[in-house]
Amino acid sequence: MQSGITRRKAVGSLGAAAAGMFLGRPARGNVPAPAAPVAIGKCTSYEPSELLPVLEGMFDKLGGLGKLVKGKTVAIKLNFNGGSTVRLGYHPLGDSHWANPNLICAVMSLMTKAGVKRVRLVECAPIPWTTPFEEYFLEANWNVHDFISSAPIVEFENTNYLNSAKKLSRITVPNGGLLFPAYDVNHSYVDCDVFVSIAKCKDHGTTGVSTVMKNQFGITPLVAYGNFAGKWEDNDLVAGIDRIRILHQGAGQPAFGAPAELDPKSPRDDGYRVCRAIADLVAARPIHLAITDGVTSMSGGQTPNPSLTFVKPNWIVAGTNVVNTSAVTMAAMNYNPMGQKGEMPFNRCDNKLRLAEQLGVGTCDLSRIEVVGRSIKEVVFDFKTLREKRPAGFNGFGGGRRGGQRGGEPGGPPYGPPDGPPGGGRN
């Protein structure tokens, strides 16, 4: 593998926020937010024969996986949003709103080739703690054996719960945080050498788009941040199916001993709050490798409903800095990653990329980000125009009736009013 990345760059990109904290001074101010190369790969299917060479080429351009994962324990944050039994039409979940399982397995295989020691697949799944996390994969009709056979040691951790740990682990936001000073999460987000986020690229009502940054919102466990955090159903299922009450609306404070928010008098508007929580979280838990799945996806919303459109952007974006990667992904979706509130897609929210940039995580200024592999112009897929053309009453975002067979975050069944997604699943 060829390395095009220096150690200095790597340190800057792999943990800018952490570095800032170590230095004991704000990462903001005159210090420019880090920039690291972002790779774009053209990929037209999820066939391993196409995925593997495309991804390997992209990782090589980022400096090679070996430096990152050799001999290491890697945690991969999945993107289980929208319910395990809710599909966009007949499309399997990995084609529309979850990162595709073949892509995840391909990344794991390449990590194995690069010498990874262990891969831990992590996500907050709304199932009882007595149910093995793998069962949720099966419920979504994913083949667990494909994952198990893709790395030397594969572990599955439902991070809604403590599991083997005695308590949640605290991750502190450098420089104080925007919404919370710190967050309590499952130990797996701390007990790993390398943290990877693999997410689908989608539109998102509350925060503009849902890609690798938004994926970080899902590391917050329902035991502490769920609607009825601290309460239990059935002895083994946390009550409440999403984070609307505490994180979106600020109608309550986290449970389970998690830190309270910084300013209870701050706006209770989710367009203000969720983007700040995301910025906090990407600063508090640095992402070492961010991968956006844009091979196939959907336009118009984050959880399936019949009003959304299945799309084939045919690309993958990967980078070692999550904000940089998110910025390039947004550009590949034909959105302005530096857009202000009120500008599509940040129609009613602050720009989470800029907030994270202020925290020193990474820049969203495309002029400062080196794009390697394919160019943005070569691959751009126009999510923006599709979104602008959506008929009135089909905004595809938020407000859906929740409940259903499991519901929640991920969401519930396909029923609800026409102005909201089926069964919720907003996160």
Next chain:
Amino acid sequence: MRWLAGPLDIGQREKKEGFTAKSKEVLEHWLDPAVLEILRGTPVNCLVVSWAAGLPADAEQRKALAPLLAQGKSAGLSFVGLVEGQANQAAAVESARAAGLAAVMMEGEVPNAGLPILPLAANPHLPWNSSSPVLVAKGNVWPGIASQGLNSQDWRRAADTQAAGPTSEPWIDSNGWFLRLAKVYAPSKIPWLLFDPPGGANVVLADAYRRAITDSGSFCGRWVVSLDDALRASLAQKEQAALDTWKSIAGALAFFAQHSQWETNSPVGVVGVISDFSGANETIGTETLNLMVRSNVPFRIIEKSKLATAPLTGFKALISVDEAMPEPAARKRLLDFARQGGALLVSQSWKGEGGTPTGVAHPRLDLRKLGKGKFAVCKDEAPDPYMVARDIHVLLGRASDLSRFFNLSAFLSAHTAAPGGASALLQIINFAGSSRFSASQVTVWFPQQYRAARMWTLGSEAPVELKLEPENTGMDVQIPGISPYAAVEVALQKLA
């Protein structure tokens, strides 16, 4: 079909809340033989009329029914008299025989009746060994989302009164569990179910009736169709909306009559539920069946009395949560089943029967390893059947799923195999409402590499071929919509 009409029905209902002059008028109107016209061209060939209840109106009822009986019999209809309450059963049977009724249904027996008696009992206490080919069960539920909800519209209630399970899934009332049990205890008999639509201010929609018919039909039973007061009133007035509703009800009845061969299918399932379903075990046994149906995990019933010799072939998990353990030989069979790799979930009485703790914490089960298998002992003396149904699925593991459903929320399914196993049939009842998001573009995944799939829906003359897509080593079957019922037939070869 339950044909409410005449003085006896008036007498039994007039003291109930909500009975009005209009209600009385409708019950009188339905004595008119002209109303029988609605049955023309429908599969309804038998009417159940109130015959005796030990009330003063009994005699008047028989007299009032005479013209209806005469007209109906000349049109080829059979009549069954319902005898209930404090009626003199022998006298009631004799009068029924004299009036030319085809049978009576009642609790108890009358020696030398001279007329078929259809045994009537509250479920599940039916006289399974009766010589009657038909058994009639009362005490059934109106199938639908519990409390109220999408099978009816009660304008006085707030939407938040809708019942839900502990994890927010809709709580569906169904008689499927009882029909599954009836198929085991009396495989050659036809269970008739008595239940009425919701009363009061509920407006019962056509789809709610069709769900009631499909809930019985999918599990090989017959609902004795009973119409709500408002529909009967509107039908008597020949209102078009009511006639349309009736037409859809009749269409659903015709559908199951046309597909009666499906009743020869056998339930499939890798989970076995073992119980005697009686005495101290009645509640836990029957509720476990009820919750298994609701969980859509295919199962088969094993009678505890036959456990020592019952074949356990094809089972991967067994539930035995009766209060007491089975007798020693049967107990050994179950423990051997686990030792050989099966999953066994048992009641607290099995504590100390063996296995080594797995060390995995669980709030309800003592999880143990036994040989190659799993041995789970309930910690609670009276386990919650909802949890039993859920826990067995986890213990079994979804890797053993026989089907997986996508874009369905409130639904029930009945999974059976045709004799010889050439094809399988998955009947799905959708209990969700008719919003645009309900049950469109449904996918059912099967682990088998099926090559053919077709779908029957209520009112369809011919099946529709369904598209199959390979997915996760099995096959996705794509179903355009389920409103409110679909029967999906799948096969490894081309379907005849």
